Amino acid sequence: MAALLDVSGLQAAYGSTRVLHGIDFALEEGSITALLGANGAGKTTTLRALCAMVQTAGEIRFDGARIDGRATEDIVRLGIAHVPDGRGTFVNLSTEENLRLGAYVRRDKRAVEQDFERIYSYFPRLKERRAQQAGTLSGGEQQMLAVSRALMLRPRLLLLDEPSFGLAPLIVREIFEIMRAINRSERVSILLVEQNAAMALDLADRAYVIETGRVVLAGTADSIRQDEAVRRSYLGY
Amino acid sequence: MDAFIHQVLAGLATGGIYASVALALVMIYQATHLVNFAQGELAMFCTYLAWSLINAGCPYWPAFVLTVVFAFVLGVVIERVVIRPVENSPVLAVVVVFIALLVILNSITGWIYSYTIKTFPSPFPAEPLFGNKYMSSHEIGATGVTLIVLLLVYAFFRFTPLGLAMRAAAQNPVSARLVGIRVGWMLALGWGLAAAIGAVAGMMVAPIVFLDPNMMGGILLYAFAAALVGGVDNPGGAVLGGFLVGVLENVLGAFVIGNELKLAVALVLIIGVLVVKPTGFFGKVHVTRV
Numbered sequence: 001m002a003a004l005l006d007v008s009g010l011q012a013a014y015g016s017t018r019v020l021h022g023i024d025f026a027l028e029e030g031s032i033t034a035l036l037g038a039n040g041a042g043k044t045t046t047l048r049a050l051c052a053m054v055q056t057a058g059e060i061r062f063d064g065a066r067i068d069g070r071a072t073e074d075i076v077r078l079g080i081a082h083v084p085d086g087r088g089t090f091v092n093l094s095t096e097e098n099l100r101l102g103a104y105v106r107r108d109k110r111a112v113e114q115d116f117e118r119i120y121s122y123f124p125r126l127k128e129r130r131a132q133q134a135g136t137l138s139g140g141e142q143q144m145l146a147v148s149r150a151l152m153l154r155p156r157l158l159l160l161d162e163p164s165f166g167l168a169p170l171i172v173r174e175i176f177e178i179m180r181a182i183n184r185s186e187r188v189s190i191l192l193v194e195q196n197a198a199m200a201l202d203l204a205d206r207a208y209v210i211e212t213g214r215v216v217l218a219g220t221a222d223s224i225r226q227d228e229a230v231r232r233s234y235l236g237y
Numbered sequence: 238m239d240a241f242i243h244q245v246l247a248g249l250a251t252g253g254i255y256a257s258v259a260l261a262l263v264m265i266y267q268a269t270h271l272v273n274f275a276q277g278e279l280a281m282f283c284t285y286l287a288w289s290l291i292n293a294g295c296p297y298w299p300a301f302v303l304t305v306v307f308a309f310v311l312g313v314v315i316e317r318v319v320i321r322p323v324e325n326s327p328v329l330a331v332v333v334v335f336i337a338l339l340v341i342l343n344s345i346t347g348w349i350y351s352y353t354i355k356t357f358p359s360p361f362p363a364e365p366l367f368g369n370k371y372m373s374s375h376e377i378g379a380t381g382v383t384l385i386v387l388l389l390v391y392a393f394f395r396f397t398p399l400g401l402a403m404r405a406a407a408q409n410p411v412s413a414r415l416v417g418i419r420v421g422w423m424l425a426l427g428w429g430l431a432a433a434i435g436a437v438a439g440m441m442v443a444p445i446v447f448l449d450p451n452m453m454g455g456i457l458l459y460a461f462a463a464a465l466v467g468g469v470d471n472p473g474g475a476v477l478g479g480f481l482v483g484v485l486e487n488v489l490g491a492f493v494i495g496n497e498l499k500l501a502v503a504l505v506l507i508i509g510v511l512v513v514k515p516t517g518f519f520g521k522v523h524v525t526r527v
Contacts, residue, residue: 041446051412051415053391053414071413071414072414072415073417073419073420074419076414076415076416077417081415082415084411084412084415088409088411088412089409089412090408090409090412091408091409092404092408093401093404093405093408096403097401100401101401101402101413101416101418102416104398104402104416104417104418105416105417149416152418155373155415180296232409234317
């Protein structure tokens with residue numbers, strides 16, 4: 001079966017500084033794949049490269065078709081939703097307006113209205129805060145909002161950048177549970193970037209370990225968890 | 238007392254014009270963090286076009302609508318052709334482009350229409366409306382038109398998906414791209430809207446100040462003062478600022494400093510706001526972590 005996302009020889013640079021030196025990975029439709037690695041390994045850059053937010057070279061195929069070289073806006077329209085590093089909240093707009101923007105490219109107005117209810121059932125907190133300025137939400141609520149905004153696109157592929165960053169463990173667990181539910185019930189494929197390797201491996205089917213811009217290890221979540229080096233460096237036992 | 242009320246009301250009428258131009262300035266400022274110095278000349282150029290249409294026999298209101306549409310298209314084209322290439326250039330480069338646009342529009346108009354002052358018709362009757370002794374019917378009509386424009390702009394940004402997308406693109410272009418908004422086009426639309434609002438202001442003020450290529454110079458200064466007073470990143474504040482500046486200018490001009498020094502009111506306001514409260518009365522304080 002052809003992969004939903006197939007990346008080969010991906011390089012990326014900020015100006016003249018190259019950060020990715022040829023990364024290869026693939027993601028099966030309906031799966032959760034994790035990218036693990038230390039700070040500065042190139043995880044966030046990999047996600048940015050997929051959405052044309054940095055200069056890239058190499059080949060990115062989504063559902064069989066090349067998407068490298070296309071504009072961010074067009075990649076989003078293919079059904080790739082990106083929850084960016086830093087959450088990307090529209091801080092001066094209300095919670096509801098943020099969600100509405102997530103569905104900006106959709107034309108099925110009635111289904112969009114139903115999706116509001118669906119999102120609010122996942123995250124009742126957002127419903128309480130729907131008229132509130134998004135910048136005044138707590139960190140956890142903003143992360144819920146970022147994930148929800150991405151889901152409003154009804155994406156085929158969800159790119160999640162460090163959803164656990166700066167959040168209380170309880171909230172992280174809640175968000176991860178919902179990600180699992182969404183993956184199972186709606187078959188949204190997820191590419192997850194995480195520093196919290198233990199949690200990411202619990203959620204993921206497959207994982208890739210990235211070090212200084214290269215993939216150094218790939219395999220099923222279980223096999224990665226067993227790996228001696230990963231255990232010591234990333235899992236800490 | 239009568240004279241005072243008259244001056245306040247006349248101030249509100251011109252204040253509406255300043256409010257419109259200030260709103261156009263703020264719209265561009267919010268998206269680019271730059272003040273479009275050519276905003277006034279764009280309005281002036283479009284007003285001349287309206288004059289040509291009316292002189293060619295076109296009735297007033299169709300000419301008005303055609304001019305607004307033309308202004309919109311002109312704004313979009315200027316953004317796409319002239320501003321887009323310098324989008325990522327240093328601030329000064331963009332400012333130079335704005336000033337070049339100002340000079341070019343001014344000279345082209347002078348070249349086509351000559352610099353002699355022309356009268357511009359008012360669509361409103363010459364006799365006072367409702368037996369009103371304080372405001373001329375043009376002042377009442379212009380205020381009404383301005384208010385309608387401001388309300389339409391407000392409703393557009395507040396209630397339409399496109400308006401929401403434009404606000405999103407101005408606030409956070411990176412996130413806006415990530416939800417699929419074509420940010421470049423939103424900027425162009427913003428230019429089009431700003432030019433259209435300016436054109437309405439130009440046509441409303443031309444019967445008062447008469448038509449000449451330099452007619453918008455002073456108005457742009459007042460509008461700039463209005464935008465600053467209200468907070469240069471707050472559209473509502475800019476509109477309130479516009480009315481405030483209009484009234485202040487008129488009342489001070491009539492009773493305190495005399496008509497010759499009226500423009501100084503704008504300059505004093507600009508300097509005063511920048512020194513005392515640079516964010517204006519309704520602007521956001523920007524805090525940057527270092």
